[in-house]
Amino acid sequence: MNQRQFKLILRNAVLAAIPLSAQSGCMTAADSVKKDDEPIKIDNPCRTGESTRKSATEAYSAQIDLVKEPISAQQCIALCQEAFQKNRIGGQTDFAKLEKIQASDCSTKTQPFTSRPFRAPPLAEPSTLVSCQIEYTAIHSPYTCPKVVPGRMPNGIQINDRNDTTQSSIASYLANMAAMETAAITAFEYLVRELTAYGAPETLIAQAQQAVDEEKRHAEMAGLLAAAHEATVPAVQIDDFMLRSMYEIALENAIEGCVNETFAAACGIWQSEYAQMPVFKKIIGYITDEEISHAALSWEIHHWLMPQLTPMQQQAISKAQIKAVDELMTSFRQKGDPAQQSAFGLPDEASASVILSQLQQSTWRDIPSVH
16 A cells, blocks of 8 residues: 555545534534644643553563573562563553552463574573563553644653643643654654664665654654744653664554554544644644655554564454554544644544444454454
8 A cells, every 4th residue: 555545545534524524513613723923722631530440451462582591470560560560551641650560370481582683782592482472551641622633652651740730721732742752763864773773774764864854753743843832841851762663663563653653643533624723734734744644654664573473472462552553432422622622623422422333344454353
């Protein structure tokens, strides 16, 4: 599928949702905001001050380099738990923290490690695929309004939100947009290094490098918008680069690229039509054209990586993708802030549901169902 076809699929998903939005009356001219050079000053209703906790259990596996073989059951559990804490994908999009992490039912499988480039650090052979069951509690932040639709986020990201209750919800949205666009720069920089390390086709590497430059422009534009509305942009901290296994890269790409970036691109098309803030409408239209190419790149990487993984790894990635789609829908089931919805053209629950449904029938139709 080329980028033109991919863009057509996303636009069709958005067009399918338009009749529902028109009936809901959630985004009309009557809800328009002030001029783009007049920041809106309203109380921020997006923070409740209380966190929520939710326990979960999931299967997890990671490729780990071991100096000695074999390892004990206790060592297996310790390694699997450590890898989970370090490489956990997801969660950062809603500022979730994890606690009470426990691993069980751990098993190992020895397998040769994929070749590394001469610049990579020397690794012990062989590598081991460690698999286990993980139980944990996710602590979600008190941010309850619909957030910026997430694109590609790097592994090991921490967004230090200062919980500024004095700024408007408009400023809060722009602050988070600037933070996420900044984080996306590093995400693609790391992706370039990992694609190079594993000998990916030159076309994929070149497209990922181009995305770095594009994300820098996106971050600059979002930063200027945030500054114009006196927004406090959260500090973004990202772990130092460490070359990961192909499975870990494929898992991140499947979620951050094939799900989040794909939906973000479709949502950007919607916002470029419905945003009532003139300058944002122009900027999101410009950004979306490039985000569509980033999402298409994610799918190209996905199709290159998946055949190189084991059936168990492929199944784990499919489950993670399904969970990521469900989490996207959940984020639109909360009561939205009218000023944000109007200014930034955010889809309401009904519209987002139709867009997601259309993507499930087209772009995500090949993800195997998990019961």
